[in-house]
Amino acid sequence: MNISGRLTQDATVSTTTTGKEVVNFSVAVNDGYKNKQGEWVDDTAFIDCAYWRSTKPVSWLKQGLYVELTGQISARAWQEDNGNLRAGMNFKTSVIKPAWGTASKIDSVQANNNQQNGNPVKEDEKDDLPF
Structure with a gap:
């Protein structure tokens, strides 16, 4: 599944109780439509995201950056300290x-990750075009 949107704040790193680190961030995904009266209505969804690979x-996931993400939706449920049950979705x-902007910086990060994983970087994957 793919989504695209703007980061609502700078990404943060948190550590699980087992010591695994995860990058957490949220994106605002904008959509819109015309209602029956012909007026344009903006509809924004805020999606919590987690990146576990590195x-x-x-260092470059900063507020306002427009990103294209690939991943899958996962559901989570928990009980608050006061006993209330909660549920949420996470991407x-x-x-x-990045859809534009810091593409050269991200290309080098992806290239380093691919080389560390033994995957060669294909020439067409270095393209910084958003499509």
């Missing part, structure tokens, strides 16, 4: 691409 992206991100 903490390196936290488990596997690929993060």
Whole structure:
């Protein structure tokens, strides 16, 4: 699944109780439509995202950056300290691409990750076009 939107704040790194680090961030996904009266209505969804592969992206995932994300939606449920049950959705991100702006910085991060994983970087994957 792919989504695109703007980061609502700078990304942060948190550590689980087992010591695994995760990059957390939220994106605002804008959509719109015309209602029956012909007026344009903006509809914005805020999506919490988690990136588990590396903490390196936290250095360039800054508020306002427009990103294209690939991943899958996961559901979570928990009980608050006061006993209230809560549920939420999270986008488990596997690929993060800026739609414009800091593409050269991200290309080098992706290239380093691919080389560390033994995956060669294909020439067409270095393209900074958003499509």
